[in-house]
Amino acid sequence: MSVWQTVPEERSFGIVIYNFQGDDDFKLKLTVGDAVHLLQEEENWYSGYVISQRHLQGIFPKSYIHVKSCIVDLNGPLPIFISKEPPIAQEITTVLREWNSHWKNVYVAQ
Known part of the structure; x- marks a missing residue:
């Protein structure tokens, strides 16, 4: 059994690369x-939360997450993650x- 350790601040932000159902109460559903x-x-798992749903916390497989280098601003009530990627990569990601959300709406509507 592995011991849980705090994730270093510069590696505390990630993007989900596979859907995860999280069938148990302590597992977090990811999209x-x-x-x-x-x-x-720990060895194979992270503990954390989806940033858009901060009230839900759970565990999920490490292999389902792409860790992004970032700077964490802790000056406010909630942490703000500032990407270390070039501005053009950030703009492409935003677009x-x-x-993605527009296409989901069109696909589901038809």
Whole structure:
């Protein structure tokens, strides 16, 4: 059995790359593209929450997360994650996320 350890601040942000059902009470349901705050880790699992649903916390497989280098701003009531990626990569990511939700709406509506 592995020991849970705090995730270093510079590795505390990730993006979900596979859907995870989280069938148990302590497992967190994840959807591709979700941004997650990684709080603790052990050999194969992270503990944390989806940033858009901060009230739900649970565990999920490490292999389902792509960790992104970031700077964490803790000056406010909630942590703010500032990406270390070039601005063009951030803009492309934002546009793809917006279009993803639009395409889902069009697909579900038909």
